[in-house]
Amino acid sequence: MKQSVLDVHQLNKIYGKKSEKQFHALNSVSFAMAEGEFVGVMGPSGAGKTTLLNVISTLDTATNGSVKIAGTDITAMKQGQLADFRSSQLGFIFQDFNLLENLTVYENIALPLSLQSVAVRNIKPAVESVATKLGIEAILNKYPVTISGGQKQRVAAARALVHEPALILADEPTGALDSKNARSLMETMVHLNENHGTSIMLVTHDPLSASYCERILFIQDGKLYKEIHRNSTRSAFHQDILDVLAQFASPDMD
Amino acid sequence: MLLKLSLTSMRKLAKDYLVLLFGLTISISIFYMFETLAQNKVFLEANSLISSIVFVFHVGTFILGIITVFYIFYATSFLLSLRQRELGMYMTLGAKKRKITQLMFMETFFVGLTALIIGIVLGVGLSYGIAELLMWQLDFQGGGFQPLYSSSLLITVLFYVALFFLTSIVNAWRVGRKSVLSLLRSGQQQDQVKTSGLRTFFGVLLSVILIAVGYYAMVHIAELMQFGIILATATIIPGTYLIFISLLPFLVKRLKQNRNLNETGINSFTLGQLRFRMLNLMMVLGTVAMLIALGLGAMTAGTSFYHNIGIQASMFHANDVVLYEPNETEKQTLATMDVTEEEDYRYKYNDEGVYFLKTDLEAAPPDVMAFEEGSEGFSPTTPEAKLSADEYALYGEEGVTELPGNWWTAVSTELGAGSMFGNRSIFVYGESSYQEVDGEEQHVTLAKLNDFTAYLPELEKLDASQKSLAETYTGNQVEQLGGKYSNYVALKGFASGTIFMGVFLGIAFLMMMASVLMFKLLSSAGADVHRYSMLRxxxxxxxxxxxxxxxELFLLFLFPAIVGIVHVIVGMQMFSFIIIEPYTKIWIPLTLFFVIYGIYYFITVQMYKRIVLPKQF
Incomplete structure (x- = not known):
């Protein structure tokens, strides 16, 4: 078995003080992700997807339990260290792209490298190579407002990849894209995962996007509810996902 | 219910409202002070020296009024930008537009009235203190000054209530005009960057040319006269705006092109922010630069006028003290001072005239201030030529030679013989003629001091006793002796008015302008929130x-400051024909400027941080 890139163990996140009514956003969640894996996280609204993502992405702290990314336990780190950890080990892709409109595409992609004090002479080749991978080398000198939504998300993906992080966290990356652009982005992600060994964790509502993953974790009410693996074709896996989602909605649940 | 909501949100934004309140209070209190000083009848009648500067105070209130309109406009639009989403939310929940409009109107008006009350109380105190200071400076006794003056109170209240009414209406209208959706989505609009190479190039070229022409006109104001002032105004104002429209964005762009700089750390973001900001702010930055120049210029001109008194007083007198018939008290007083040179000259006087002994004058010719060809102005010179004739007269008496050039100045100005002896004729006689004159022999002491301004109280005493001596000579009341000390006092009276006016107008200007910049910067901070959260x-x-x-904010504050300061430094050349050394003690207004501006910079950074950086950080 490959080395694990993410190891979540007995993770709890409780909102509210002890004396007050408490809310278990995450309840003893444990799972692991191997290096080079493409994992999806699904669940209904309020299930704890965002909380899980925020804790893993070190933006929020866990109440207890441990999260190890590439062997480093992030739950014990201080704010400044966490920021450094995020900038070196994690790459983010968000639904609303989160590009800086006052920087060119090139500068947006180069930013994580600049922040890590990478030597200026090494920045340009790195940016150009990741831009080529994502097919956006022609728009490097444009500003984000002048490019399409699909291109924006590719730029965001390039920015997430440029510093070769251990793990890419994608939060509804196709949420703001039309179906054509969404498919194209998912294919790119699969390509990155298969050919460059990039580990990706994808949080999504969309069963179609999720069907590109190798494995899906379903969360409900803060607990890990089910886990399914892709065994055959993508359309079969899509059907499996829809089945699980149907169970969520089914009245038998109660 | 809406009123309650509005109060709650105002409390939440208390700090932002406090800044608005503070700026308004300062504006109102200075406005009131200027009007009170300009209108107090009893005070003005009693103090003729001040009444000459009344006009200046009226001009001051007018300028202050205009700046305040700008200030309120920017400040309220900032506060509005903070409230928009909330107001949109009320409307989504079904609040009527009319209600919202009313609410906005009430809020603006409420802040205004609060500022008015505090401002007037502060203004009364300020005008009392300033009037006392002014009277003390100018040596006035009493003067019937009323700090609480009904007519200036009325003007202040009327002006500001009208102003608040107007802004409240504009504010309410601006909210009323917007749709619910645009209110809810406020702060999500994205900036556009537009660049055009050729236009930038001509802009840069034109701004440099315009500023150069304007500076040339200011430096050569003596030859160009009024035309120079018109030329400078017509070139520097558009030139300044062009600097901010094209030159600075161009420079930032060049900075960004330096990859070593741009791709290090967070620089690319900082520079990117700066570049976008500048495009939105160029008009404001240009205005701020111009007004900094005006405000700082007013302060610098005022203070340098004041510090020039010493230099100006020395312009016509090489010697500091003239003592006719010094008595014991006067001698003792002189002995307490740090005297560098002291000479005695004998003279005789009778009813017809005053006769100075030539040999005494020749033995130690008194220095005079003479205008030399090719030099900047007057400089101390010793009359050199021996006096060949036996008898000289100060004024062309019949049959007697008139005193030649510098000797004339020596007797008339340095010895101040004219004002001391009134209508008597003044002569310089050789030994033999002098002996024949029938009259009492006396002597006069001329002295130079190491530091004239260090002995003002002693000099005042000497001036008084010499005045009474002059009165016994002339038999009339003597207003002024015309010596160095009385010149000094007269100039000081005039300069106190200008320094006071300059400094206060300057401070009010700077505070208003710095806060206009602050509010303008902060009103776009909302749009930056997502950028900072993304970076995080x-x-x-x-x-x-x-x-x-x-x-980023430092640079945005710095650019207009630099442009403004350079304008002032060059612009002070315009005064070089009335102020001898326009740069004397320029550090005082500059320090004042940096302190005020620095405080605003710091407040802006703090408020900006509060807006853009998330709490849990």
């Missing part, structure tokens, strides 16, 4: 973000 997500340390904010 990709792992930028808080310290780095804070440093980026400090740097």
């Amino acid at each position: 997500k990709i792992g930028v340390r808080k310290t780095l973000l804070v440093r980026s904010i400090y740097r």
Whole structure:
């Protein structure tokens, strides 16, 4: 078995003080992700997807339990260290792209490298190579407002990849894209995962996007509810996902 | 219910409202002070020296009024930008537009009235203190000054209530005009960057040419006269705006092109922010630069007028003290001072005339201030030529030679013989003629001091006793002896008015302008929130973000300051024909400027941080 890139163990996140009514956003969640894996996280609204993502992405702290990314336990780190950890080990892709409109595409992609004090002479080749991978080398000198939504998300993906992080966290990356652009982005992600060994964790509502993953974790009410693996074709896996989602909605649940 | 909501949100934004309140209070209190000083009848009648500057105070209130209109406009639009989403929310929940409009109107008006009350109380105190200071400076006794003056109170209240009414209406209208959706989505609009190479190039070229022409006109104001002032105004104002429209964006763009700089740390973000900001702010930055120049110019001109008194008083007198018939008290007083040179000259006087002994004068010719060809102005010179004739007269008496050039100045100005002896004729006689004159022999002491201004109280005493001596000589009341000390006092009276006016107008100007810049910067801060939260997500340390904010705002504050200061430094050349050394003690207004401006910079950074950096950080 490959080395694990993410190891979540007995993770709890409780909102509210002890004396007050408490809310278990995450309840003893444990799972692991191997290096080079493409994992999806699904669940209904309020299930704890965002909380899980925020804790893993070190933006929020866990109440207890441990999260190890590439062997480093992030739950014990201080704010400044966490920021450094995020900038070196994690790459983010968000639904609303989160590009800086006052920087060119090139500068947006180069930013994580600049922040890590990478030597200026090494920045340009790195940016150009990741831009080529994502097919956006022609728009490097444009500003984000002048490019399409699909291109924006590719730029965001390039920015997430440029510093070769251990793990890419994608939060509804196709949420703001039309179906054509969404498919194209998912294919790119699969390509990155298969050919460059990039580990990706994808949080999504969309069963179609999720069907590109190798494995899906379903969360409900803060607990890990089910886990399914892709065994055959993508359309079969899509059907499996829809089945699980149907169970969520089914009245038998109660 | 809406009123309650509005109060709650105002409390939440208390700090932002406090800044608005503070600026308004300062404006109102200075406005009131100027009007009170300009209108107090009893005070003005009693103090003729001040009444000459009344006009200046009226001009001051007028300028202050205009700046205040700008200020309120920017300040309220900032506060509005903070409230928009909330107001949109009320409307989504079904609040009528009319209600919202009313609410906005009430809020603006409420803040205005509060500022008015505090401002007037502060203004009364300020005008009392300033009037006391002014009277003390000018040596006035009493003067019937009333700090609480009904007519200026009325003007202040009327002006500001009208102003608040107007802004409240504009504010309410601006909210009323917007749709619910645009209110809810406020702060999500994205900036556009437009660049055009050729236009930028001509802009840069034109701004440099315009400023150069304007500076040339200011430096050569003596030859160009009024035309120079018109030329400078017509070139520097558009030139300044062009600097901000094309030159600075161009420079930032060039900075960004330096990859070593741009791709290090968070620089690309800071510079990118700066570049976008400048495009939105160029008009404001240009205006701020111009007004900094005016405000700082007013302060600098005022203070340098004041500090020039010493130099100006020395312009016509090489000697500091003239003592006719010095008595014991006067001698003792002189002995307490740091005297560098002291000479005695004998003279005789009778009813017809005053006769100075030539040999005494020749033995130690008194220095005079003479205008030399090719030099900047007057400089101390010793009359050299021996006096060949036996008898000289100060004024062309019949049959007697008139005193030649510098000797004439020596007797008339340095010895001040004219004002001391009134209508008597003044002569310089050789030994033999002098002996024949029938009259009492006396002597006069001329002295130079090491530091004239260090002995003002002693000099005042000497001046008084010499005045009474002159009165016994002339038999009339003597207003002024015309010596160095009385010149000094007269100039000081005039300069006190200008320094006071200059400094207060300057401070009011700077505070208003700095806060206009502050509010303008802060009103676009809402749009930056998502940028900072994104940077935080990709792992930028808080310290780095804070440093980026400090740097970005520092540069935005710095550019207009530099342009304004350079304008002032060059512009002071315009005064070089009335002020001898226009740069004397320029550090005083500059320090004042940096302190005021620095405080506003710091407040802006803090408020900006509060808006853009997330709490949990």
